Amino acid sequence: xxxxxxxxxxxxxxxLSLSFEKINIKYSRxxxxxxxxxxxxxxxxxxxxxxxTTNIWVVKYRTIWIxxxxxxxxxxVDGISLSMVLLSVVLGLLSIICSFKEINKCIGxxxxxxxxxxxSIIGVFLAMDLFLFLFFWEIMIFPMYFIIxxxxxxxxxQIAIKFFIYTQISGVIxxxxxxxxxxxxxxxxxxLTFEYQSLVNAQIGDKVGVLLMLGLFISFAIKLPIFPLHTxxxxxxxxxxxxxxxxxxxxxxxxxxxxxxxxxxxxxxxxSLSFAPYAMIVGxxxxxxxxxLAFSQRNIKRLMAYSSISHMGYVLIGIFSSNILxxxxxxxxxxxxxxxxxxxxxxxxxxxxxxNTFDIRFMGGLFGxxxxxxxxxxxxxxxxxxxPGTGNFIGEFLxxxxxxxxxxxxxxxxxxxxxxxxxxxxxxxxxVYYGKTKNKALKNIxxxxxEVNILSIILFLxxxxxxxxxxIFDLSIKSITNIAQKTMFFY
Amino acid sequence: xxxxxxxxxxxxxxxxxxxxIITISFNRKNxxxxxxxxxxxxxxxxxxxxxxxxxxxxxxxxDNYSLFYTFLILISALYCSIFSYTYLNKNEEVYMLIIxxxxxxxxxxxxxxxxxxxIGLELMSIALYGLIIYLRNDKDNDLKALxxxxxxxxxxxxxxxxxxFGMALLYFYYGNLTFTNYYFKLDDNTTLWTIIGIVLIxxxxxxxxxxxxxxxxxxxxxxxxxxxxxxxxATVTKISVFVAFMRLLMILxxxxxxxxxxxxxxxxxxxxxxxxxALKQNNLKRILGYSSxxxxxxxxTVIIAMQMHICKFILETINIxxxxxxxxxxGIFGIISLINNExxxxxxxxxxxxxxxxxxxxxxxxxxxxxxxxxxxxGKVYIFLNALNYQLWFILISIGIGNSIGIYxxxxxxxxxxxxxxxxxxxxxxxxxxxxxxxxxxxFILVFGLFPQNIISLIRVFS
Numbered sequence: 001x002x003x004x005x006x007x008x009x010x011x012x013x014x015x016l017s018l019s020f021e022k023i024n025i026k027y028s029r030x031x032x033x034x035x036x037x038x039x040x041x042x043x044x045x046x047x048x049x050x051x052x053t054t055n056i057w058v059v060k061y062r063t064i065w066i067x068x069x070x071x072x073x074x075x076x077v078d079g080i081s082l083s084m085v086l087l088s089v090v091l092g093l094l095s096i097i098c099s100f101k102e103i104n105k106c107i108g109x110x111x112x113x114x115x116x117x118x119x120s121i122i123g124v125f126l127a128m129d130l131f132l133f134l135f136f137w138e139i140m141i142f143p144m145y146f147i148i149x150x151x152x153x154x155x156x157x158q159i160a161i162k163f164f165i166y167t168q169i170s171g172v173i174x175x176x177x178x179x180x181x182x183x184x185x186x187x188x189x190x191x192l193t194f195e196y197q198s199l200v201n202a203q204i205g206d207k208v209g210v211l212l213m214l215g216l217f218i219s220f221a222i223k224l225p226i227f228p229l230h231t232x233x234x235x236x237x238x239x240x241x242x243x244x245x246x247x248x249x250x251x252x253x254x255x256x257x258x259x260x261x262x263x264x265x266x267x268x269x270x271x272s273l274s275f276a277p278y279a280m281i282v283g284x285x286x287x288x289x290x291x292x293l294a295f296s297q298r299n300i301k302r303l304m305a306y307s308s309i310s311h312m313g314y315v316l317i318g319i320f321s322s323n324i325l326x327x328x329x330x331x332x333x334x335x336x337x338x339x340x341x342x343x344x345x346x347x348x349x350x351x352x353x354x355x356n357t358f359d360i361r362f363m364g365g366l367f368g369x370x371x372x373x374x375x376x377x378x379x380x381x382x383x384x385x386x387x388p389g390t391g392n393f394i395g396e397f398l399x400x401x402x403x404x405x406x407x408x409x410x411x412x413x414x415x416x417x418x419x420x421x422x423x424x425x426x427x428x429x430x431x432v433y434y435g436k437t438k439n440k441a442l443k444n445i446x447x448x449x450x451e452v453n454i455l456s457i458i459l460f461l462x463x464x465x466x467x468x469x470x471x472i473f474d475l476s477i478k479s480i481t482n483i484a485q486k487t488m489f490f491y
Numbered sequence: 492x493x494x495x496x497x498x499x500x501x502x503x504x505x506x507x508x509x510x511x512i513i514t515i516s517f518n519r520k521n522x523x524x525x526x527x528x529x530x531x532x533x534x535x536x537x538x539x540x541x542x543x544x545x546x547x548x549x550x551x552x553x554d555n556y557s558l559f560y561t562f563l564i565l566i567s568a569l570y571c572s573i574f575s576y577t578y579l580n581k582n583e584e585v586y587m588l589i590i591x592x593x594x595x596x597x598x599x600x601x602x603x604x605x606x607x608x609x610i611g612l613e614l615m616s617i618a619l620y621g622l623i624i625y626l627r628n629d630k631d632n633d634l635k636a637l638x639x640x641x642x643x644x645x646x647x648x649x650x651x652x653x654x655x656f657g658m659a660l661l662y663f664y665y666g667n668l669t670f671t672n673y674y675f676k677l678d679d680n681t682t683l684w685t686i687i688g689i690v691l692i693x694x695x696x697x698x699x700x701x702x703x704x705x706x707x708x709x710x711x712x713x714x715x716x717x718x719x720x721x722x723x724x725a726t727v728t729k730i731s732v733f734v735a736f737m738r739l740l741m742i743l744x745x746x747x748x749x750x751x752x753x754x755x756x757x758x759x760x761x762x763x764x765x766x767x768x769a770l771k772q773n774n775l776k777r778i779l780g781y782s783s784x785x786x787x788x789x790x791x792t793v794i795i796a797m798q799m800h801i802c803k804f805i806l807e808t809i810n811i812x813x814x815x816x817x818x819x820x821x822g823i824f825g826i827i828s829l830i831n832n833e834x835x836x837x838x839x840x841x842x843x844x845x846x847x848x849x850x851x852x853x854x855x856x857x858x859x860x861x862x863x864x865x866x867x868x869x870g871k872v873y874i875f876l877n878a879l880n881y882q883l884w885f886i887l888i889s890i891g892i893g894n895s896i897g898i899y900x901x902x903x904x905x906x907x908x909x910x911x912x913x914x915x916x917x918x919x920x921x922x923x924x925x926x927x928x929x930x931x932x933x934x935f936i937l938v939f940g941l942f943p944q945n946i947i948s949l950i951r952v953f954s
Contacts, residue, residue, distance in 0.1 A: 065944070066943055066944050066947070067944050067948070068943075068944065068947045068948070068951070069876075105911075134863075135863045135868075136863075138862060138863045138868075139862070139863050139864060141862075142857065142862055145902065146909065149906050149909065150909055150911075157906045157910075160902075160906065161899060161902055161903065161906070164898060164899075164902055165895060165898060165899060168894070168895045168898045169895050172891040172894055172895055173891070175872075175875060175891075176875065176879070176887060176891060179872075179875055179876055179879050180879055183876065183879045183880055
């Protein structure tokens with residue numbers, strides 16, 4: 001029952017804040033904030049439950065939804081989804097606090113969209129029925145479209161439609177794949193079911209299995225995004241409202257990583273294993289490609305987008321090497337990378353507020369001028385490049401360590417990409433914060449209380465995950481062991 | 492006598508028609524005529540529940556399937572006449588023509604014989620000619636209406652000729668005109684003429700359904716006619732012809748693999764081009780015209796599946812898809828007839844002046860695009876499952892591509908709705924009946940999208 005509440009609270013909260021807009025703007029802000037706080041409390045309670053059970057599934061909820069197709073409202077939480085849910089709730093809370101100052105038009109509608117995105121993302125993480133997964137996966141798109149097209153900057157309609165077409169293609173591929181899986185399972189067992197637990201044991205032929213696995217892989221790779229399918233991300237990032245892009249990078253990407261972990265490895269362990277080398281090669285290409293392109297960008301936000309493409313290569317490698325170490329590394333890396341890039345995006349928004357530009361060429365010599373911003377930016381950038389002591393380092397290290405046993409060459413090549421990461425992020429720091437001051441019209445606004453708090457919370461979380469990563473490992477160890485054992489069987 | 496009571500909906504409509512003719516010649520009061528029409532439609536709608544399954548051999552068959560579509564047709568006729576009451580306040584003959592056309596459509600749905608089939612088709616389309624060329628005392632629109640009416644008349648009568656010729660050719664071989672399994676047997680002895688006859692019939696029906704090689708009149712027709720009448724064309728004619736087409740093909744056993752391949756190619760082309768052609772249109776009704784072409788393309792795939800193996804699931808798919816399509820189309824045209832403007836740029840920033848209408852229109856468009864939470868998603872799921880179940884891979888891929896293209900133009904309209912433009916206040920009556928009808932339709936679509944189980948099990952009874 002707690003899961004059902006968890007699922008519906010953001011949707012109801014969104015509707016409430018939409019309807020409160022007519023009465024008073026403050027009410028809708030408060031209701032959005034209040035919704036997120038309830039969610040945070042609930043997810044911490046779930047964490048507490050998780051530590052006290054030995055069962056893989058912490059809480060389950062199951063009731064019939066559409067009897068005709070054997071579709072259940074089947075929700076369950078395990079360590080992996082719990083860590084993802086916790087992360088998205090924290091990020092959602094931060095983005096709502098951020099948006100208090102930023103969003104001035106149609107506030108109710110903005111919170112409605114934001115909360116619906118969050119709700120559908122939580123739905124994706126909780127859904128244990130593939131139809132439900134698909135349902136939330138597709139719902140997620142259209143509030144995102146509205147956020148881009150209503151609160152974005154120039155050319156927002158075209159960008160929004162570009163984003164929408166990409167994600168829709170991914171959605172259609174996912175839909176076809178899942179239905180094919182269900183129908184072929186129906187032919188074997190004579191039972192029409194969409195449930196994850198029973199589809200795990202489905203008897204699928206090898207060829208069909210490879211095709212289905214590829215379908216899942218492509219549809220998640222569009223969302224992740226990975227090298228040949230990435231072109232929507234930089235545009236969308238550049239044209240997004242700053243707090244919308246916080247959401248985008250933080251949350252949309254994680255759903256794809258979660259999908260790869262849960263569906264690809266969970267449903268098709270054997271086929272994923274045989275596909276692993278190719279997936280890793282794609283990952284290496286996107287590591288290098290993203291890093292090289294990030295180096296030559298002039299817009300900070302485009303730079304962030306390419307850097308996240310580059311980082312997702314590591315996540316891909318970590319997921320597909322599929323042993324306990326690298327999977328834990330991947331989850332760790334997703335969490336800390338999301339946090340650090342979210343921090344950097346907030347900082348780029350703050351810089352825009354002061355300098356009125358995202359262009360790196362018009363910045364420079366900002367160190368010592370804007371109060372605490374350069375300090376935060378420096379530490380967050382160091383986190384992005386994976387300095388020991390931050391979660392990113394732990395993540396990268398574990399991914400590479402776990403992968404080295406199986407694919408040493410790929411590990412060596414991909415670890416060289418870390419140098420490129422260091423180069424572009426230090427280059428960014430150098431160009432923006434050191435050197436001569438180029439911008440005369442600098443508004444020297446100091447950070448206000450809430451911004452300092454947000455940035456410090458993000459930094460604090462990154463350092464906690466860097467110095468004591470065991471917290472996050474403990475959350476997800478049981479279910480990761482389960483997945484890794486399943487693939488181990490096929491080595 | 493008891494047996495004849497089984498065609499109650501048609502007889503009630505006939506009685507309504509006669510009363511209407513008499514009243515119009517005495518008393519030309521719009522409201523009275525409208526009320527008589529509504530009462531007639533409602534009575535015949537209620538009379539459906541009294542009917543039992545019967546077979547009037549060899550002309551008419553009444554089963555659950557045809558009853559369901561009679562219901563759907565009557566509902567859409569009801570909605571269209573209400574739309575036209577608010578849209579034009581003076582002309583009473585519209586209702587007469589609508590009822591006449593509805594009778595034809597119902598006859599078409601019930602028919603299992605070529606004669607009733609032809610009579611129904613002609614009754615429906617001849618009344619439609621009058622509806623299409625309905626002048627509005629507005630120079631631009633009238634010219635368009637005339638153009639589309641003449642186009643439709645010429646092409647439609649051509650199609651009828653094709654149909655008649657095809658029927659004659661079939662009669663030449665089988666000596667019978669009923670749609671029964673027993674007679675239509677294709678084997679090695681089948682002459683070329685018979686196959687040509689079947690092809691001619693398919694062509695004429697393809698014209699009525701506006702499948703791609705025969706589609707060119709559709710967008711003009713949609714653009715030229717008044718919104719209520721467009722709603723009528725988009726729902727009643729499409730439903731009835733499609734259902735009759737289904738019945739014809741259900742009887743024709745395995746129309747040779749060659750024809751099946753042709754149907755496959757036609758449906759793929761219809762899906763892809765129907766969606767592609769809609770991309771660059773600037774008139775909302777033209778876009779909907781192309782989208783209706785694409786929707787019928789999705790439905791055609793079901794017919795191809797039916798050629799392989801008939802099972803209940805196919806009928807269920809058609810029922811659900813046509814239901815969602817009808818409701819969504821009615822809703823959209825209801826809004827268009829409320830706003831009374833069809834250029835896309837007029838809809839810029841509708842959200843800021845009329846938020847409720849914009850939200851309803853958004854729900855309808857999302858449902859056409861097949862986004863979850865709306866009824867359209869359930870229909871899409873059915874179509875996909877059907878294509879997968881029969882392993883029609885090319886069709887599956889084309890449905891996927893067509894769906895992704897379709898998203899583009901639906902969302903183009905939606906992005907127009909939410910553009911931030913300062914605009915003058917729209918003038919229309921929000922308290923009109925149509926507004927509540929459209930609102931209830933959108934609620935129904937949402938409920939169907941969220942809790943489809945009840946409606947699915949209801950429809951399973953009818954299929």
